[in-house]
Amino acid sequence: MANTRTKPQVPKSVGSCEHPAALIGALSPLYRTELGAAFLADAGAVLTALPAESANLVFTSPPYALHFKKEYGNVDKAEYVGWFLPFARQIHRVLKNDGSFVLNIGGSYNKGVPTRSIYQFKLLVALVEEVGFHLAQECFWYNPAKMPMPAEWVTVRRVRVKDSVEYLWWFSKTPHPKANNRNVLKPYSADMLRLNRRGVREAVRPSGHNIRSGFTDISSGGSIPSNVIEEQEAHSLLTLGNNAANDHYSRRCKGAGVKIHPARFPAALPEFFIKLLTDETDVVYDPFAGSNTTGAVAERLRRRWLASEIVEEYLAASRFRFDEDAQANGSGRTDAGSKARQDQLRIWTE
Numbered sequence: 429m430a431n432t433r434t435k436p437q438v439p440k441s442v443g444s445c446e447h448p449a450a451l452i453g454a455l456s457p458l459y460r461t462e463l464g465a466a467f468l469a470d471a472g473a474v475l476t477a478l479p480a481e482s483a484n485l486v487f488t489s490p491p492y493a494l495h496f497k498k499e500y501g502n503v504d505k506a507e508y509v510g511w512f513l514p515f516a517r518q519i520h521r522v523l524k525n526d527g528s529f530v531l532n533i534g535g536s537y538n539k540g541v542p543t544r545s546i547y548q549f550k551l552l553v554a555l556v557e558e559v560g561f562h563l564a565q566e567c568f569w570y571n572p573a574k575m576p577m578p579a580e581w582v583t584v585r586r587v588r589v590k591d592s593v594e595y596l597w598w599f600s601k602t603p604h605p606k607a608n609n610r611n612v613l614k615p616y617s618a619d620m621l622r623l624n625r626r627g628v629r630e631a632v633r634p635s636g637h638n639i640r641s642g643f644t645d646i647s648s649g650g651s652i653p654s655n656v657i658e659e660q661e662a663h664s665l666l667t668l669g670n671n672a673a674n675d676h677y678s679r680r681c682k683g684a685g686v687k688i689h690p691a692r693f694p695a696a697l698p699e700f701f702i703k704l705l706t707d708e709t710d711v712v713y714d715p716f717a718g719s720n721t722t723g724a725v726a727e728r729l730r731r732r733w734l735a736s737e738i739v740e741e742y743l744a745a746s747r748f749r750f751d752e753d754a755q756a757n758g759s760g761r762t763d764a765g766s767k768a769r770q771d772q773l774r775i776w777t778e
């Protein structure tokens with residue numbers, strides 16, 4: 429369970445920057461990498477130990493208030509806001525003034541009826557009105573692999589359709605958080621390239637928007653992405669999404685006979701926001717880290733990172749994400765993972 433050991437650490441430095449483990453001197457990480465540290469600890473304990481204004485980005489997916497409970501436990505919808513707000517207040521405190529907090533949260537049905545809970549919207553209002561966050565933008569994760577649940581309403585009685593999105597709420601401490609969408613440009617679409625070749629006539633759309641000749645300019649290096657992060661983007665941003673049953677992490681878990689985390693998000697989600705909202709050596713923290721997808725992406729993108737997780741089996745297995753070959757290949761989708769390669773891990777276990 430939660431690690432409250434107090435063995436002092438001797439942090440290595442990251443270039444001229446301090447190793448982020450030094451930010452939480454009182455706690456001892458389960459493992460450290462070149463750029464980050466993973467704590468087997470309650471998120472509340474790590475948040476409380478972190479100094480004010482020490483993190484550039486908090487990116488996380490806490491347990492949702494689900495109708496069907498996951499194996500690691502979920503809080504009831506009625507208690508969700510009250511459960512989450514103490515964490516949120518600490519997140520607000522530890523963020524730098526130009527920092528961001530991105531919360532991945534899913535929706536849920538009310539028990540016994542085909543109507544949706546509004547627990548996540550109550551949380552959003554409380555985060556803005558009670559904690560003081562600004563809602564920088566509401567984004568969505570388009571996840572067509574979600575199960576058609578609840579079966580009674582979707583596949584048996586056929587009175588509801590499949591749910592394929594989750595929220596990615598981007599909050600900030602001030603109205604002007606650090607952000608640069610040039611870091612997340614997408615390849616131009618075939619239509620855009622065709623229009624560029626042909627050129628467009630200047631016109632005013634029925635909506636009133638002016639279409640000028642520069643509309644089809646493709647000299648910016650890519651098109652500005654929308655607020656819907658799609659699986660296709662996962663495929664173009666990385667070699668593959670992170671949840672494939674045979675990805676590097678899963679195969680390493682199977683090989684070692686340890687449990688695969690049941691609710692991982694694809695690496696494309698933290699990748700998108702880390703690139704959009706942080707620079708190299710900035711500090712990224714995932715308080716509900718699970719299999720530490722966020723930390724592994726941060727390491728690959730040369731950001732410093734912190735992670736906390738209360739289930740030892742999940743956090744211990746998350747080390748597989750830092751195999752050298754997994755890091756070198758982005759999503760960790762490689763066939764290597766031999767003993768020899770494990771021995772080369774850039775990991776310091778405690």
Ligand SMILES: C[S@@+](CC[C@H](N)C(=O)[O-])C[C@H]1O[C@@H](n2cnc3c(N)ncnc32)[C@H](O)[C@@H]1O
Nearest residue numbers: 470471491500692693716717718719721737738
């Ligand atoms: C939805 S999962 C996160 C999965 C993660 N995004 C990934 O890709 O692997 C939420 C995690 O929060 C952990 N958790 C729940 N309560 C916690 C707490 N108080 N402190 C730290 N971790 C907690 C659960 O054990 C679970 O692994």
